[in-house]
Amino acid sequence: MSEILLVLTTLPDADSAAALGARLVEERLAACVNILAPCASVYRWQGRVETATEVPLLIKTSAARYAALETAILAEHPYELPEIVAVPVQRGLPGYLDWVSTETAPG
Structure with a gap:
């Protein structure tokens, strides 16, 4: 079994979140993408405190596919500097981890 990652990102709206989630699964860069309910984000950007409504994504993938996944997110993401955080699954x-590994194997 390969190392499995949980990757987090946020999108500005449900449509862009759904489009990215579908692309990642279709291209076998993710086995599963959970699109969560919109949330309020507070962050500092270019010296100012900002607030925004964002749609979080939980992306399950293998470490072997991370570089391609990151490239795909950056290609479609509308933000200048998107959140992309990968957490190793300990x-x-x-059976679920094997499934993630199988579904993200290049085909």
Whole structure:
């Protein structure tokens, strides 16, 4: 089984989140993308405190596919500097982790 990652990003709206999620799964860069409910984000950007409504995505992928996944997110993401954070999955249901690995294998 390959190393599995949970990748987090946010998009400005549901349509862009759905489009990116579909692309990532169709291209086998992600086994699954959860599109969560919109949330309020507060952050500092270019010296000012900003607020925005964003749509979080939870992306399950393999470490082997991370570079291609990051490239795909950057290609479609409307933000100048998008959040892309990858967290290694330390434990999980073995069958599920195997499924993520299988679904993200280049085909």
